Amino acid sequence: MLTPNEVMNQAIQHRLLREKGVTLSIKRLDLVHPQVSGNKFFKLKYNIEEALSKGHQTLLTFGGAYSNHIAATAFAAQEAGLKAIGIIRGENIQPLNPTLELAQSLGMILHFVSREEYRKKTEEQFQLDLSRKFGDFYLVPEGGTNQLAIKGTQEILTPEDYSFSQIVTAIGTGGTLAGLAATIKKHQSLIGISSLKGTFIHQEIQSLIEFYKIEPKGSLTIFDQYHFGGYAKYKPGLIDFIWMFYQEFGIVLDPIYTGKAAFAMWDLIQNNYFQKGSSILLIHTGGIQGNLGFMERTGINLPILSK
Ligand SMILES: *Cc1c(COP(=O)(O)O)cnc(C)c1O
Numbered sequence: 476m477l478t479p480n481e482v483m484n485q486a487i488q489h490r491l492l493r494e495k496g497v498t499l500s501i502k503r504l505d506l507v508h509p510q511v512s513g514n515k516f517f518k519l520k521y522n523i524e525e526a527l528s529k530g531h532q533t534l535l536t537f538g539g540a541y542s543n544h545i546a547a548t549a550f551a552a553q554e555a556g557l558k559a560i561g562i563i564r565g566e567n568i569q570p571l572n573p574t575l576e577l578a579q580s581l582g583m584i585l586h587f588v589s590r591e592e593y594r595k596k597t598e599e600q601f602q603l604d605l606s607r608k609f610g611d612f613y614l615v616p617e618g619g620t621n622q623l624a625i626k627g628t629q630e631i632l633t634p635e636d637y638s639f640s641q642i643v644t645a646i647g648t649g650g651t652l653a654g655l656a657a658t659i660k661k662h663q664s665l666i667g668i669s670s671l672k673g674t675f676i677h678q679e680i681q682s683l684i685e686f687y688k689i690e691p692k693g694s695l696t697i698f699d700q701y702h703f704g705g706y707a708k709y710k711p712g713l714i715d716f717i718w719m720f721y722q723e724f725g726i727v728l729d730p731i732y733t734g735k736a737a738f739a740m741w742d743l744i745q746n747n748y749f750q751k752g753s754s755i756l757l758i759h760t761g762g763i764q765g766n767l768g769f770m771e772r773t774g775i776n777l778p779i780l781s782k
Contacts, residue, residue, distance in 0.1 A: 477520050477551055479507045484636070484756065487724055495744055496751035500639070501726065504631070505733075505761040505781070511554075513761015514651045515547035517631055518624035519615070523555045525623055526613035533558040535605065535612035536619070537596050540565055541574045541707070541768040543731075543761065544619050549578035559583040560609055564593040573767040584609075620650030625687055628654025631758065639663065639756040641749060643740045645670055645732035646697065647706075649680045651760060656684060656691040663693040666743075668736040672705035701739035707731055713738060714775055725782030729762035730769055736760075 484500040492499055504513045511519065526534055534552045538545035538561060545561045552559035561578055567587040571579060579585055586608075595601040596617060606612070615621070628651045632642070637660050646652050646667040659665050669676040676699050684691070703710045709730045717734045721727055728734040740757055749755060766777045 477508065477511060477516060477523060477554060479516060480509075482507050482631075482633075485726075489723060491741075491744060495747065495749065497744060497749050497753040497755060499740075499744075499755045499757065501724075501757045501759050502631070502636075503726075503759050505727070505759045505763055507761070510550040511547045512763065513543065513547075513759070514628060514631070515544055515619060515761065516551075517627035517654070518544075518619040518650055519547060519551045520627045520630075521623035522613070522615050522619070522621070522627075523551055523557070526557060527555060529613065531557070531611060531613040533560060533609065533612040534615055535560040535562065535609065536615040537562045537593070537617040538564070539707075540568075540572055541731075541765050541772070543574075543765055544617070545578050545583070546574050546764050548615060548619070549581040549583040552583070553581045557613075560612060561585050562593070562596065562605070563587050564590055572771060574764060577764070618648035618650065620648040620653075620683075622687065624650045625654045625657070625689075629658050631655060632658045636756060637663075639754045641666060641753055641755045642758065643668065643736060643755060644758040645736035645760050646676065646680070647671070647732060649676075649683045651758070652680060652695075653683050653687055653689055655758070656695055657687075657689045659691055659693040661692045665691065665693060665695050666740075667695070667697045668701050668739040669697060669699045670702060670706055670732050670735050672699075672702045672708075674699055698739055698743075701735050701742070703735060709773075709775075714777070716741070717777060721778040721782075726759070727763050727766070727778045727781045728759075729765050730777065731765055732762050733759055 487499040643666045652667045
């Protein structure tokens, strides 16, 4: 069973915050579990329980070569005594990158498929072929978002968080945002920062919220202009910001999700988006495991361990 460390909100001090008359705390989900850190802990928790209670022995899931979800699933499965199979988009490049190396060392079986094949991952025939190949498994979708994941992400906010006026989080598939949306209070605004390029995200989140019958009590706003070129894309400004954040606060961000979300929030503070008196909670959704792979892929240095 996945057991969490106590999650804490860290209060942040900075001249900009004083100047703008706002307060900022960071919910350190990056510290929630030694390995399954961040939002993936919450997304996997009830899926693991379900897999065990239904008598499955194997988890199967999908992801890109640097996926936090793949790394987290490999750990969580091992901890629960389940086998894990990762269907990985792209070629099997040796030596494995740090994410896949880690997943494999935890016993995950890596099965590489072409990008073209990977696109069929939600099709029935593709999944039948996987069952024929691997036998029985409990399927966790790419990125981990399903009903049970959203049940888990509804546990991210706790009563002590009702005092915040704004809650900011990164968006990938939106499963985390959906869980937060289900639990915010009437006086709270939830702000999601898309890591992906495109205005499609507004419709996608709308559909997700309708599909899971979530009726947010507070307001929901999504920003789609902080993607830095698209998913897993970056610009020097983002890297500089991640270093600034580390030097000022000792907190490591990743360039895929949390760096973009924190950058967006900081930009919004600078541009007076938040009224004086606002109390902001930034959700640090984790993702730090990916920094090693990012450094290897790009040759760009990043912080890797919070102070
Ligand atoms: C997966 C991930 C996200 C995105 O979560 P969704 O529920 O898919 O929107 C955000 N931050 C980090 C660090 C992640 O690993």
